[in-house]
Amino acid sequence: MTKMLYNDSLIDINDAKLSINDRGFQFGDGIYEVIKVYDGSMFTATEHIDRLYRSADEIRLVIPYTKDVLHKMLYDLVEANELVTGHIYLQITRGVAPRNHAFPTEFTMPTFIAYTQEAKRPINNHRFGVSAIFVEDIRWLRCDIKSLNLLGNVLAKQKAHEAHCYEAIQHRGEIITEGASSNIYGIKDGVLYTHPINNYILNGITRQVVMECCKKIKLPVVEEPFTKEQALQMDEVFLSSTTSEITPIIKIDDTIIQSGEPGKYTRKIQLAFEEKIQQLLLV
DSSP, rough: OOEEEEEEEEEEEEOOOOOTBBBBHOOEEEEEEEEETTTTEESHHHHHHHHHHHHHHHHTTOOOOOHHHHEEEEEEEHHTTTSSEEEEEEEEEOOOOOOOOOOOOOTTEEEEEEEEEEEEOOOHHHHEEEEEEEEOOOOSSSSSSSSSSHHHHHHHHHHHHTOOOOOEEEEEEEEEEEESEEEEEEETTTTTEEEEETTTTOHHHHHHHHHHHHTTTOEEEEOOOOOHHHHOSEEEEEEEETTEEEEEEEEEEEEEEEEOOOOHHHHHHHHHOOOOOOOHHHH
């Protein structure tokens, strides 16, 4: 039977019982991460755990484990479920307390859960690219925190789904911020453009790997906002995320991006990303 982490215990996933008074359920008062697993090994786990602790600090939530202990717990979870290729979902909330907007007492223990899911790599999307739509970014102003408050993202993703598209590219006014569940990039005249790290976007872990890949292939990077109109005029557009990896975008709304095929620089970044995965597996 599939195992999950519930606080500091490994239990059968069907035995999990969460309180209706958990603040994650009632307020979205918590944070989460998704870690990719390749051939049984966690990819960029240290970076994901570091970001989890940063998010916790931003919402004044104390995680009751050290980073090393949490890393070991997740490793044991992967081992217990014999996960080969897929991901780990983990979240921590402010805990169980009578419903009140203000924080509960300092003695309230956070609730931690984590589980694994088998998932194939989206190879066809990588090879052929995907379509996207523009959607107004209606989210709050702390998108740098990976919180459980994802309703704005859900509504954007649903619009994309109804339009038979893979992703919703969000924008504030005319400025592109990020996807509903990804970071967005454009390449023009041999230069990569992407929104700078601030409160309007999440500093994606895969985004950080993309920056390393660009350095490796000597692709200049400009971290500055670009507009919807500029996005449609890019030579190449792609997205990145833990589960989508490096995915070309070949159409936005009714506009085909250049030839309608993944571009040469996107291909080079994909290859550099693949090398990083292989380096993980050789350790």
